[in-house]
Amino acid sequence: xxxxxxxxxxxxxxxxxxxxxxxxxxxxxxxxxxxxxxxxxxxxxxxxxxxxxxxxxxxxxxxxxxxxxxxxxxxxxxxxxxxxxxxxxxxxxxxxxxxxxxxxxxxxxxxxxxxxxxxxxxxxxxxxxxxxxxxxxxxxxxxxxxxxxxxxxxxxxxxxxxxxxxxxxxxxxxxxxxxxxxxxxxxxxxxxxxxxxxxxxxxxxxxxxxxxxxxxxxxxxxxxxxxxxxxxxxxxxxxxxxxxxxxxxxxxxxxxxxxxxxxxxxxxxxxxxxxxxxxxxxxxxxxxxxxxxxxxxxxxxxxxxxxxxxxxxxxxxxxxxxxxxxxxxxxxxxxxxxxxxxxxxxxxxxxxxxxxxxxxxxxxxxxxxxxxxxxxxxxxxxxxxxxxxxxxxxxxxxxxxxxxxx
Amino acid sequence: xxxxxxxxxxxxxxxxxxxxxxxxxxxxxxxxxxxxxxxxxxxxxxxxxxxxxxxxxxxxxxxxxxxxxxxxxxxxxxxxxxxxxxxxxxxxxxxxxxxxxxxxxxxxxxxxxxxxxxxxxxxxxxxxxxxxxxxxxxxxxxxxxxxxxxxxxxxxxxxxxxxxxxxxxxxxxxxxxxxxxx
Numbered sequence: 001x002x003x004x005x006x007x008x009x010x011x012x013x014x015x016x017x018x019x020x021x022x023x024x025x026x027x028x029x030x031x032x033x034x035x036x037x038x039x040x041x042x043x044x045x046x047x048x049x050x051x052x053x054x055x056x057x058x059x060x061x062x063x064x065x066x067x068x069x070x071x072x073x074x075x076x077x078x079x080x081x082x083x084x085x086x087x088x089x090x091x092x093x094x095x096x097x098x099x100x101x102x103x104x105x106x107x108x109x110x111x112x113x114x115x116x117x118x119x120x121x122x123x124x125x126x127x128x129x130x131x132x133x134x135x136x137x138x139x140x141x142x143x144x145x146x147x148x149x150x151x152x153x154x155x156x157x158x159x160x161x162x163x164x165x166x167x168x169x170x171x172x173x174x175x176x177x178x179x180x181x182x183x184x185x186x187x188x189x190x191x192x193x194x195x196x197x198x199x200x201x202x203x204x205x206x207x208x209x210x211x212x213x214x215x216x217x218x219x220x221x222x223x224x225x226x227x228x229x230x231x232x233x234x235x236x237x238x239x240x241x242x243x244x245x246x247x248x249x250x251x252x253x254x255x256x257x258x259x260x261x262x263x264x265x266x267x268x269x270x271x272x273x274x275x276x277x278x279x280x281x282x283x284x285x286x287x288x289x290x291x292x293x294x295x296x297x298x299x300x301x302x303x304x305x306x307x308x309x310x311x312x313x314x315x316x317x318x319x320x321x322x323x324x325x326x327x328x329x330x331x332x333x334x335x336x337x338x339x340x341x342x343x344x345x346x347x348x349x350x351x352x353x354x355x356x357x358x359x360x361x362x363x364x365x366x367x368x369x370x371x372x373x374x375x376x377x378x379x380x381x382x383x384x385x386x387x388x389x390x391x392x393x394x395x396x397x398x399x400x401x402x403x404x405x406x
Numbered sequence: 407x408x409x410x411x412x413x414x415x416x417x418x419x420x421x422x423x424x425x426x427x428x429x430x431x432x433x434x435x436x437x438x439x440x441x442x443x444x445x446x447x448x449x450x451x452x453x454x455x456x457x458x459x460x461x462x463x464x465x466x467x468x469x470x471x472x473x474x475x476x477x478x479x480x481x482x483x484x485x486x487x488x489x490x491x492x493x494x495x496x497x498x499x500x501x502x503x504x505x506x507x508x509x510x511x512x513x514x515x516x517x518x519x520x521x522x523x524x525x526x527x528x529x530x531x532x533x534x535x536x537x538x539x540x541x542x543x544x545x546x547x548x549x550x551x552x553x554x555x556x557x558x559x560x561x562x563x564x565x566x567x568x569x570x571x572x573x574x575x576x577x578x579x580x581x582x583x584x585x586x587x588x
Contacts (some may be wrong), residue, residue, distance in 0.1 A: 193488070246453070267509065274506045275496065401427065 012387035013082035015236040029373025036370045039363035041208045045351050046361040048107040054368030055104060055373045056198065057221070058375040059097055060335065061212075064222025065090030067186050067215070069156060070179035071190035073172075078399055082242060083226045084390060088160055089383035090222060096378050098146045100371070104197070105139065106252035112138075113201040113347055125204045125280065126332045133203060138196055144188045152182050160390065167392035190215050198381070201346040205284040207273070213265040220258035221335045224328040227251045231321045238389060245319035248347040252318025255328060259312065264306040292358030296341045340364060415546055415588035417540035418444075418499035419571045420547075421580035426452055428579035429555035431493040433458035436559060441571075443563035447541070455555075468519050469527040477519025481512040544586045558586065 040047040069087040072080030104111065113119045113126075114133045120126050126133065159175045162168075191211025199210050231249075234243050273281045289297050308327050317323045344364070345355045353359070389396060423429040426448065433446055433455050446455040484507070485508045489495070494502045541547055541558055550556050557580075559571050568585060575583045 239440050271509070313471075356452070 008230060011090070012238060012389045012391060014386070014388055017233075018380050018384035021083070022377050022384060024377075025373050025380060026377030027373075029370050029375075029377050032366050032370035032373055035366040036363065039366055043363065044107065045110055045348055045353060045360065046363045047367060048104070048111050049343055049348075050196065050361065050363035050365070050367035051103055051107070051371075052111065052341050053336065053364060054371035055097075055100060056194075056339050056343070057336055057368055058093070058100075058371050060089050060218035060221040061225055061375060061379075062093045062097055062222075063186065063190065064220070065217035065226070066149070066152065066156070067095070067183065067219055068222055068226075069187070070152075070182045073156075073175050073179035073378075074183075076395065078395075079251070079254070081250075081389065081393060081395060082239070082247055083230060084160075085388055086121055086226045086229055086383060087222070088157060088386070089379050090226070091153050092147050092157060092382040093375055093378050096375075100374075101142065103148065105142065108135070108138070112200055113205070114200060121202060131202065133200060138200075140191050141196055145193045148185055148189055152178065152185065156182070161386075163390050163392050164387060165392070167394070178392075187211070187215060190218070198342055201343065202284055202287075204280055207269050207284075209265055209269050213262075213269065216258055216261045216265055217237060217335065217338065220255065220262055220331060223251065223255050223258055224331040224335075227255065227328045228325055228332070231325045234321060240398075243321075247399075248321055248324055249315070249318045252312055252324050255331065256309065256312035256318075259305060259308050259331065263309070266300075266305075287356070288341060289357045291340070293345055296337060296358065300334065300338055300341060303330060304338060336368060352396045356389055416561045416568060417543065417586045418558045418562075418566070419568070419575055419583060419585050420541070420544050420556055420558045421575040421578060422546060422549075422582040422584075423552075423555040423557070424577060424581055425579075426455070429557060430454045430458055432557050432578035432580065435519065436557065436574070436578040439574060440565050441559050441563050443499050443566070444559040445541075445560070447547075447550040447558070449551055449553065449555075450481055452555075459557075462533055464528075466524060466527050466531060470524040473523025473527075474516045474520035478509070478512050478516035480519070481515030482508055485511055540586060540588045543588075546582070561588070 036047065036050070039050065065087040068080070069091060072084060072087070073187065109115050114129070115135060120130065131137075153176045156175060159171045159178075163169050166226065191214075194211050194214040198214075199206065227248075230239065230243060231248075233239050270285065273285060276282075287293070308331055311317055311323075311327050317327070348355060389399075421432060423432065429448065430452070433444075436444055437458055437460055442460060443550075444459055446452070446459055448455060453481060468502045486503065489504070489508075496502075497504075500507075541556075544556075546554070547556065557575070558573065559566060561568075565571075572583055572585065
């Protein structure tokens, strides 16, 4: 392979292409946003469902990035050193996502049936949950989640900014001290947030693994996205020198692991509910495997798990960007399909929209596209402002040694 | 034949390196020079060295896959046979052929069989356990488990010549080149 190049001889300035990508994604995002706003006037119900799908998708990119970043601070690894600035840029979108939550908060009465007194009056099990599922407490929980996510974003970014010029081990120590409880915080807040925003769409249903399922889904989304973006930048220095087959292999292995854990959590939830066979629990699945929805469910089994799993078993595939990137793109598309399958087949309060049969509305596409465009635009904007690698990272020279990282 | 009666048999020539990069570049050089019967030793897995000495793919992944498929099939069929054929029990009205419940055991047996096949297959294909190997005649070889890297060009190589090969290895980054008795 290439001769060893001293990292000091490189400047890690982001290529100009990053700034133009930021503009292009923002333009796409805003064009789609215009369509989305038209959709909001045509059918606010459908718009809100589409918004929730798109919002959970991009929230997954950001929170997944934050989780992987904290994991890396505690464990290290060459794949992490290469992808760290991308994870930080993904995490830096959390303040933006805080603002983008406002439409969900404003639309909560159209999204969540448990806010409708007439529905609660006829559903005793939902009335019994009123101490938890009520407007004020729901809002408070969302506020707490966003406060914590923003706090960790600020703290993790502050240390990282200093590291551009300061190699003091105290900063590393501080980042570790924030990362360890941060992973616990991620687990708790994500369980609360996904229970509130997704599970409560069907308030009679409950599953305790739901938060865990989202944790792994978000790590999977973020991992696949970081890999795709890294590979799209492979021609630029320093990636052209350091993004070798061994690093791709690590990304491939982690995507394989997360794919398997995704299937493990999905199947655990399904098996326990299937074995219990209780009306309260199975209704959620019955809504999702009948009336045409079984095609979506089956596509998840095959395209979110079986196919990527079988492909990623191959060592050659994981070491070849041309083969690995399409698998990562498939994973990303299926993350969207999964959210569509989770969000849409729920009761639409007082609208007469039938979700017992498979239904798709153009806003389910336009709104997520707008959110993804804006998210990626902001992502590349953040990413383009910092050196591509953390120059003071003591392990950095290892990235230029090929073939023997462990 | 007369020569070998006078001299002790030679296993090969061993070069010692202090860095993994030194070993890898020496492996590439030796392969380019036409040597084929050689082996590289390192304290940790060094995939590049394996590639450089022309180490070909092994059958271990294929064996593991076959082991996994066999394990999965046997796990599923065992449960099918027990629950549907041999001893059908009505558990809460669920069908005898309750495939969701069979998945867990099927998965576990897939992993078990694949794991065992991988270990046993690796040992069998690499000829282990092997009580004697000439490379250990090299007095410094135990450092291969700590911080040193070794390349051994074996006497069995058709291009092997004690003097020439020693001279060749001295042109690499080796800190020491020595012959090893068989």
